[in-house]
Amino acid sequence: MVEAMAKAKLWTSPGGKRPDATLYAAILSDMRKGKGARFKKPAPGRFMGA
Structure with missing residues (x-):
């Protein structure tokens, strides 16, 4: 899910160890x-x- 959201530019992790x-x-x-x-x-x- 993290990879899909990053690819779609919906969310990016702030760089932590556990996105x-x-x-x-x-x-x-x-x-x-x-x-x-x-x-x-x-x-x-x-x-x-929602």
């Missing part, structure tokens, strides 16, 4: 926005666009 963990944290942070969130979590380990 997957950074992306996961960014998605969870976005979900805390409530109605303005761009992501939903329909099941454990699954995300979808």
